[in-house]
Amino acid sequence: MLTDTHTHLYSDAFDEDREAMMKRAFAEGVQRFFIPAIDSQSTNAMYALEEKYPDRIFLMMGLHPTSVKEDYESELAHVEAEFKSRTFYAVGEIGVDLYWDKSTLKIQQDAFRRQIQLAKKYKLPIVIHCRDAFDEVFEVLELEKGEDLFGIFHCFTGTLEQAKQAISYNMKLGIGGVVTFKNGKIDTFLAQIDLKHIVLETDAPYLAPVPFRGKRNESSYLSLVAKKIADIYSVSEREVARITTENSKEIFGI
Structure with missing residues (x-):
């Protein structure tokens, strides 16, 4: 049984063939799918997906860093309200993204830290999005470190030293299609990290592994990631x- 710990199956990229796509994933042995939130606009689509596959779909709730804008206070209020109304399995995906917009760094870090504190309140893991922002993410994690901080460093693409630092904060490394890329680099040192620190993910519909790189990703391709990890x-x-x-x-408690 494979577990896709990070997949956006509610994305409109799957609107034309979602059921067929899910069947392909089941056929490849993918049985559990953990679904990250983006912002309030994704909530209803996530719930609809869960309703259709209640034994397979496990939802997170959170505000994605690229959705941290001027209205982020109202978005965070939405996140908190949803946690009061039902069960989730993680706070995510949250973090810092400086690839698209560096001007929002301070409010991204504020939203990140407040959602970490929400995770601690509910005794849940966090799922971290980090793009061009390792130092900025680690800065927040350093402030919040402790036994009650744990989770997954989603789509890990850093160095060996950054991997060890992430693990020191009780984070598993989420490994996906990038591990199959020629220029992905993480395949050159990953074997130095104990497999107990690794979880698999697709981040579908993004970051499809070789030989589908550049095309729409889907959860059935998780088997290609598993194959590469087995080789490493x-x-x-x-x-x-x-x-x-x-x-x-161990992370999600289910």
């Missing part, structure tokens, strides 16, 4: 599936 660690794909799914259960 010189273990069987079955063992990768077992360990990474156990790691996901």
Whole structure:
């Protein structure tokens, strides 16, 4: 059994063939799908997806850093209201993204820290989005570190040193299609990280692995990520599936 710990299956990129796409994922052994939120506009679509696949879909709630704009206070209020109304399995995806807009750094960090505190309140993991912002993310994690801080560093693309630092904050590394890229670099040192610190993800519909790079990603391609991880660690794909799914259960509690 494979677990996709980060996949945007409610995306309109799947509106034409969502059911067929899910069947392809099931056929490849992907049985559990953890769904990150973006902002209030994604909430209803997430709930509809959960209603259709209640035993397979596990929802997170949070405000994505690229959605942290002038109205972020109202968006954070939406996140808090949703947590009061129902169960979620993580606060995510949250973090800092300086690729698109550096001018919002301070409010991104504010939103990030406040959502970490929300996760602590509900005793939940966080799922971190970090793009061009390792130092800025680590700055917040350093302030919030402790036994009650844990989660996943989604789409990890950093160095070995950054991987070790992320792990020091009780984070698993979310590994997806980038590990199959020739210029992805993480494949050159990943074997130095114990497999107990790794979970698998697709980030579908983004970041499709080779040989589908540049095309729409989907959860069935998680098997290609698992195959690459098996090659890197010189273990069987079955063992990768077992360990990474156990790691996901440790984080999400289900």
